[in-house]
Amino acid sequence: SVPGTKVELTVSCRNLLDMDTFSKSDPVVVLFVQGSGSSEWKEFGRTEVIDNTLNPDFVRKFVLDYYFEEKQNLRFDVYNVDSKTCSALKQDFLGQAFVALGEVIGAQRGRLERPLTGVPGKRCGTILLLAEELSNCRDIVTMQLCANKLDKKDFFGKSDPFLVFYRSNEDGTFTICHKTEVVKNTLNPVWQPFTIPVRALCNGDYDRTVKIDVYDWDRDGSHDFIGEFATSYRELSRAQSQFTVYEVLNPRKKCKKKKYVNSGTVTLLSFSVESEFTFVDYIRGGTQLNFTVAIDFTASNGLPSQPTSLHYASPYQLSAYALALKAVGEIIQDYDSDKLFPAYGFGAKVPPDGKISHQFPLNNNAENPSCAGIEGVLESYLQSLRTVQLYGPTNFAPVINQVAGTAAQVTDGSQYHVLLIITDGVISDMLQTKEAIVTASALPMSIIIVGVGPAEFEAMEELDGDEVRLSSRGRFAERDIVQFVPFRDYVDDSGNQVLSMARLAKDVLAEIPEQLLSYMKTRDIKPRRADPE
Numbered sequence: 001s002v003p004g005t006k007v008e009l010t011v012s013c014r015n016l017l018d019m020d021t022f023s024k025s026d027p028v029v030v031l032f033v034q035g036s037g038s039s040e041w042k043e044f045g046r047t048e049v050i051d052n053t054l055n056p057d058f059v060r061k062f063v064l065d066y067y068f069e070e071k072q073n074l075r076f077d078v079y080n081v082d083s084k085t086c087s088a089l090k091q092d093f094l095g096q097a098f099v100a101l102g103e104v105i106g107a108q109r110g111r112l113e114r115p116l117t118g119v120p121g122k123r124c125g126t127i128l129l130l131a132e133e134l135s136n137c138r139d140i141v142t143m144q145l146c147a148n149k150l151d152k153k154d155f156f157g158k159s160d161p162f163l164v165f166y167r168s169n170e171d172g173t174f175t176i177c178h179k180t181e182v183v184k185n186t187l188n189p190v191w192q193p194f195t196i197p198v199r200a201l202c203n204g205d206y207d208r209t210v211k212i213d214v215y216d217w218d219r220d221g222s223h224d225f226i227g228e229f230a231t232s233y234r235e236l237s238r239a240q241s242q243f244t245v246y247e248v249l250n251p252r253k254k255c256k257k258k259k260y261v262n263s264g265t266v267t268l269l270s271f272s273v274e275s276e277f278t279f280v281d282y283i284r285g286g287t288q289l290n291f292t293v294a295i296d297f298t299a300s301n302g303l304p305s306q307p308t309s310l311h312y313a314s315p316y317q318l319s320a321y322a323l324a325l326k327a328v329g330e331i332i333q334d335y336d337s338d339k340l341f342p343a344y345g346f347g348a349k350v351p352p353d354g355k356i357s358h359q360f361p362l363n364n365n366a367e368n369p370s371c372a373g374i375e376g377v378l379e380s381y382l383q384s385l386r387t388v389q390l391y392g393p394t395n396f397a398p399v400i401n402q403v404a405g406t407a408a409q410v411t412d413g414s415q416y417h418v419l420l421i422i423t424d425g426v427i428s429d430m431l432q433t434k435e436a437i438v439t440a441s442a443l444p445m446s447i448i449i450v451g452v453g454p455a456e457f458e459a460m461e462e463l464d465g466d467e468v469r470l471s472s473r474g475r476f477a478e479r480d481i482v483q484f485v486p487f488r489d490y491v492d493d494s495g496n497q498v499l500s501m502a503r504l505a506k507d508v509l510a511e512i513p514e515q516l517l518s519y520m521k522t523r524d525i526k527p528r529r530a531d532p533e
Contacts, residue, residue, distance in 0.1 A: 006063055006064070006065060006066070006133070006134045007063070007064050007065075007066040007101065007105060007131050007132070007133055007134065008061045008062070008063050008131070008132050008133075008134050008200075009031075009061060009062040009063075009064065009104065009129055009130070009131055010058070010061055010129070010130040010132070010175050010176075011029050011047055011058045011061075011062070011076070011127065011128070011129060012055070012056060012057045012058065012127070012128040012130075013027060013029070013054075013055065013056050013078060013116070013125060013126065013127050013128070014054075014055050014113075014125050014126050014128065015054060015055070015123075015125035015126065016054040016055070016056075016078065016080075016094050016095075016116075016124070016125045017054075017080075017092075017094050017095065017119060017122055017124055017125065018054060019080040019092040019094065023051075023052050023220065023221075024052045024053055024054050024221065025052075025053070025054060025080040025092070025094065026049055026050065026051045026052065026053075026080055026081045027049070027050060027053070027054075027056050027078055027079065027080055027081075027094060028046055028047055028048070028049040028050075028078070028079050028081050029046065029047045029058060029076055029077070029078050029079075029127070030043060030045075030046040030047075030076070030077045030078075030079065031043070031044045031045055031046065031062050031074060031075070031076055032044060032074070032075040032076075032077065033064075033072065033073070033074055033075075034072075034073040034074075034075075041075055044062065044064075045060075045062055046060075047059075047060045048060050049081045050221075051221050052220055052221025052222075053221055054125070057176050058176075059176050059177070059178065059179055061200075063134065064101060066101060066105065066133075071100055071102065072100060072101040072102065073098065073099075073100055073101075074098070074099050074100065074101055075096060075097070075098050076096060076097045076099070076127055076129075077093070077095075077096045078093075078094040078095050078096065078116060078124075078127065079092060079093060079094060080092035080094055093118065093119065094116065094119070094124060094125075095116030095117055095118050095119055095124030095125070096116060096117065096118045097114040097115070097116055097117070097127045099112065099114060099129065101131075104129045104130075104131040105131045105133075107131075109169075109170075109171050110130060110131040110132060111128065111129070111130050111131075112128070112129045112131075113126050113127070113128045113129075114126060114127050114129070130169075130175060132169070132175075132203060134199050134203065137197075137198050137199045137203075137204035138197075138199075138275060138276045138277070138278070139197070139198040139273050139274065139275050139276065140195055140196070140197050140198065140273070140274050140275075140276050141195065141196055141197075141198055141201065141233075141236075141271065141272070141273050142193055142194070142195045142270075142271075142272050142273075142274070143193065143194065143196075143236065143239075143268060143269075143270060143271045143272075144190075144191065144192070144193035144194075144268075144269045144270045145163065145180075145191050145266055145267065145268055145269060146188070146189060146190040146191065146266070146267050146269055147161060147187075147188065147189050147214065147248070147264055147265065147266045147267070148187075148188050148264060148265050148266075148267065149187055149188065149264045149265065150187045150188070150189075150214065150216075150226055150227075150248065150263060150264035151187075151226050151227070151250070151263040151264060152187060153216035153224040153226060154216065157185045158185050158186055158187050159185075159186070159187055159216040159224075159226065160182050160183070160184045160185060160186075160216055160217040160218075161182070161183055161186070161187075161189045161214055161215065161216055161217070161226065162179060162180050162181065162182040162183070162191075162214075162215055162217055162223075163178075163179070163180040163191065163212055163213070163214055163215075163266070164176060164178070164179050164180075164212070164213045164215060165177050165178040165179075165196075165201070165210060165211075165212050166210070166211040166212070166213070167200070167201055167202055167203065167208060167209075167210055168208050168209040168210070168211065174211055177196065177200045177201060178194065178196050178200070178201075180192070180194065182217040187264065190269075193270065197276075198233065198273070201233055202232070202233040205233075206232065206233045206234040206237075207232050207233075207234055208232060208233070209230050209231075209232060210230065210231050210232055210233065210236070211228060211229075211230050212228065212229055212230070212231070212246075212266070213225065213227075213228045214226040214227050214228065214248050214263070214264070214266065225250065226248060226250065226263050226264070227248035227249050227250040227253075227262070227263035227264065228248065228249060228250075228251075229246040229247060229248055229249065229266065231244075231246065236268060236271055237271060237273065239268040239270070239271040243267055243268065243269065244267070244268040245265050245266070245267050245268075246265060246266045246267075246268075247262040247265055248262055248263045248264045248265060248266055249262055249263065250263045277517070277520070277526065277527050278513075278517075279512075279513035279516060279517060281527040282413070282516060282517075282520060282527045283335070285527035285528035286414060286528050287413060287414060287415070287416055287516075287527070288336075288414065288415050288416070289335045289336055289416050289417075289418060290336065290406075290415060290416070290417045290418070291329075291332050291333070291335075291336050291341050291417075291418050291419075291420060292341065292342045292343070292344070292399075292403050292406075292417065292418070292419045292420070293325065293329070293341055293342070293343040293344070293362075293377055293419075293420045293422070294343075294344045294345070294346060294359070294396075294399040294419060294420070294421045294422070295321060295325070295343070295344070295345050295346070295362070295381060295422050296321075296345075296346060296347060296394060296421070296422060296423035296424055297311075297345040297346060297347050297348035297384070297385075297388060297390050297391075298346075298347035298348070298390060298391065298392045298393070298394045298424070298426070299347075299390045299391055299392050300392065300394065300424055300426045301321075301390060301424050301453070303390070304319075304385050304390070310424055310452050310453045311385055311390070313382070320452040320453060320487070321381070321422055321452055322378060322381065322382070323487075323491070323498065324422050324450050324452050324487045325374065325377060325378060325381065325422060326374060326378060327490075327498050327504055328420060328422075328448070328450055328504070328508050329341075329374035329377065329420070330374055331504070331505040331508060331509060332374075332418070332420065332508075332509070333373060333374055339372065339373050340370040340371070340372060341370060341371050341373070341374070341376070341377050342361075342369045342370050342371075343361070343362040343363065343369060343370075343371050343377045343380055343381070344359045344360060344361060344362060344369060344399055344402075345357075345359075345360050345362055345381075345384055345388065346358040346359060346360075346394070346395060346396070346398065346399055347390070347391060347392050347393065347394050347395065348360065348384075348388040348389060348390055348391050349388060349389040349391045350387075350388050351387055351388070354389070356391055356392075358395045358397075358398040358399065359398045359399045359402055360384075360388070361380075362377065362380035362381050362383070362384045363376075363380040363383075364380075364383075364384075364387075392428065393428030393429065394423065394426050394427050394428045394429075395427075395428055395429040395432070395433075396421060396423075396427060396429060396432075396433040396436070397429050397432035397433045397435070397436040399419070399421070400419065400433065400436040400437060400440060400447065401436050401439075401440075403417055403419045403440075403445060404436065404439060404440040404443055404445060407440070407443040407444050407445040408443055410444075411443065411444055411523070412525065413444065413519075413520055413523065413525035414528075415444060416444045416445065416446075416516055416519070417443075417444060417445040417446075418445065418446050418447075418448060418512065419445065419446070419447045419448070420448045420450065421447065421448070421449045421450070422450045422452060423449065423450075423451060423452070423460075424451070424452055424453040424455055425451045425453070425455040425456075425457045425459065425460050426455065427459050427460075430459060431472070433463065434463070434470060434471070434472040435472040435473065437463060437470055437472075437477060437481065437482060438470060438471065438472040438475050438476070438477045438478075440481060441470075441477035441478040441479050441480075441481050442478045443519075444516075444519050445481060446481045446482075446483070446511070446512055446515045446516070447481055447482045447483070448482075448483050448484075448485070448508055448512075449463065449464075449482060449483070449484045449485070450484075450485050450487050450508070451484065451485070451486045451487060451488075452487045452488075453488070454488065457484065457486055460484045460486075461484060463482050463484065464480075464482050464483065464484040465477060465480045465482055466480065470482070478522070479515060479518045479519065479522070480511070480515065480518075481515055483508065483510065483511040483512070483515075485504070485507055485508050490503065490504040490507075
């Protein structure tokens with residue numbers, strides 16, 4: 001189902017169990033969600049760890065897609081992190097709460113307080129959840145602040161100031177939305193610039209109060225309050241043309257001292273707004289996705305006539321390659337407007353003269369290698385299996401360079417290319433392939449590698465570049481453009497049935513939107529306005 005709305009959950013706890021002997025607990029909250037139709041809990045994310053407190057208000061939010069028609073079960077586990085080891089095993093369990101997302105949204109004012117349970121014989125305190133539907137405001141703000149002549153709070157040195165930002169809620173309460181870093185030992189700090197989504201600052205309501213507290217950091221968690229000031233997004237945004245200076249006031253001092261002026265000032269040095277575009281904005285604006293398919297015809301796959309071969313197709317079932325092609329292709333073709341897919345094979349000896357080719361058209365038409373739909377690709381693939389001789393080596397670079405050549409012809413953002421390589425993962429030209437990918441990373445293209453068969457796909461994982469950014473001869477890939485998926489993770493034991501097309505679809509296409517956006521962003525390409533309906 002289509003995600004209706006995004007909901008942001010803010011988490012706080014009250015009266016947690018105290019596990020540390022010498023100081024208070026250092027809590028973290030881990031959120032688990034239940035997959036639709038399954039009883040298994042998966043970790044969704046975790047808050048930051050806050051030191052020395054039994055009443056934490058966490059800054060890091062959970063943003064969830066809210067589906068009205070599904071029961072979305074959530075489980076919040078609270079742990080005390082042992083700061084010396086930081087490992088999950090050594091953590092003390094402080095309790096947990098089970099709740100459905102709909103309950104939080106349906107609670108009065110979107111606030112729900114639940115007792116934490118799970119530590120026998122102990123009262124574990126409570127967890128407070130606040131749900132706010134995010135406005136679809138997609139602007140992102142970057143700002144920088146500094147302060148002057150703040151009050152001195154530390155006995156020996158000067159203060160160690162940091163700022164805490166809160167947005168006001170519709171009921172007049174405040175929710176923390178950002179903390180700056182601490183600048184040590186100064187009454188005139190300059191904080192690093194930071195970015196924050198506008199919706200986090202004011203949920204799209206430009207006149208809503210934004211409250212900012214100034215604190216002096218203390219190691220033991222009892223930070224001293226220096227003072228506060230209030231503003232709004234609209235007021236902050238005026239700083240694009242001039243500096244804005246805010247007086248930092250401490251209400252307690254103001255009451256006590258007649259001559260009290262302020263506890264220092266904070267100056268907004270810079271403020272800029274960028275609009276964050278989404279994948280859908282570009283597709284609606286007319287960006288065409290072009291898919292090219294490349295299939296591994298090397299001998300390591302086994303003779304197509306043998307049942308052990310990854311290319312073996314019986315009258316009753318598709319080969320591993322055909323199944324992967326069909327499953328992934330059917331997802332992809334929804335986004336390809338002309339449904340014409342150039343399709344190539346690599347690593348075979350091709351008739352008439354038995355030359356080894358690393359980019360032969362599956363339809364045997366060098367002038368126009370496009371096949372009509374995924375069905376057309378499947379047909380040409382089966383035809384090729386009957387005519388070519390599986391051989392080797394397994395070279396990826398030629399077909400990557402071929403698609404890169406096409407992608408380089410139109411770089412204005414109106415065309416984006418996706419190359420789907422289906423392979424058994426044994427690669428012979430790793431160095432050339434890395435070079436080709438690093439070059440391609442500056443072009444409007446992505447590469448999806450689907451690994452079929454039982455191999456260990458270490459080389460493919462390296463190309464994926466999720467853990468370590470891919471490099472070749474000292475040049476690093478400008479963006480991560482490769483997504484690798486081992487097909488066996490998605491099929492049943494017999495290998496004939498895809499267990500979950502939805503999961504395969506999600507994982508195959510998971511990185512494409514981000515990769516397309518990263519290309520557009522680095523080139524400063526804005527989506528074209530879609531014609532009004």
